[in-house]
Amino acid sequence: MLQIAVASGKGGTGKTTVATNLALALAGEGPVQFLDCDVEEPNAHLFLHPALGEEEAVTIPVPAVEEGQCTACGRCAEVCAFNAIAVLAGHVLTFPELCHGCGGCTLLCPEGALREEKRKIGIVQGGQRGELVFVQGKLEIGAALAPPVVEAVRAKEQGMGTVIIDAAPGTSCPVVAAIRDVDFCLLVTEPTPFGLHDLDLAARLVAELGVPAGVILNRAGEGDELVEEYCQRQGLPLLLKIPFSRNLAAIYAQGKVLVEELPQWREVFLNLGREIGRRVGR
Amino acid sequence: MKVAVTAQGPGLEAEVDSRFGRCTYFVIKEMVTGEVETVANEPGTSGAGIEAAQLLARAGVEAVITGHLGPKAGRALAAAGIAAYQHTGGTVAGAFAALEAGELAPIGNPV
């Protein structure tokens, strides 16, 4: 199995374009699975148009109090690092929207007055598009805890072929959950000072996680030297440049993918996949 | 009865802080004896308003004067039986005076 994550330091760089094109190009070659781990805004389905299956709930255990057994000792509120449970005027008050489901309060309540209830924080949904196996996660509106949903998507990883993981933009916990332990991470950026700044943040994150990475420069043309010099300094391979072009932007805007509209791009993304395979020794 | 004001600094002459959970200090006055104490507020990253409500409850505060109250802080204060009054700007002393003059409106606790 080869896991390739696609990440970017900021939104709007074309991360999903790269992930979907790479997945579709490789899908002709062997088993490929696409995991949309951008659970706050999963949008790869808009380009892949998979036939979606049943939704599966992702839950975390949150505490519920048995008033009769509670002595209002305050231990639960003390142990909760997130202030998701409070003891006020002799009563326990819970704030499920802040709870991380760590189970600490239930474990440490000396009276056994807490039990765990399931709180739905998101869904996981599978699908199929031709040869391509699709899975996406979606965070429930109002829920703030994305990593468990990302982990639930990754738990569906098939043990063979290629797994393409579309991570959330940025460098926060859900991104870490999406790219942890993958074989390779593509960092998508643009040739602007902002793009470079966010690329640097993302590059530091993957370095810290010990994940080998390469850069894809999207909307290339003007200002490419910025990114080229950066990559050279950091010893990061610049694996692909996607030029800025009206034609490509129009294809994207119609919810279509390059590899299906323009055959030369299939070759480009196939080569990208092969290059990554070589780099990680597959 | 003890009343707290969210403040940007310690003591009666400090400016009122309009934030509740993330205010810098609570200046607490015992309205009968006039005794004043300042408690620093050091919230964590999650649930600052809930933490602050518990801090005030432990300090025996029965009312708080602040600018804004989020829904979670409102729930926690209501559960603690702490009344909340709305006031922004000016000094802490001015906020206490306004409360005593009956000029402050209670902040409705969204349940």
Ligand code: SF4
């Ligand atoms: S630790 Fe248990 S007994 Fe103590 S206040 Fe919390 S729920 Fe009640």
Ligand code: SF4
């Ligand atoms: S399960 Fe963990 S996060 Fe949730 S209320 Fe209990 S201690 Fe806090």
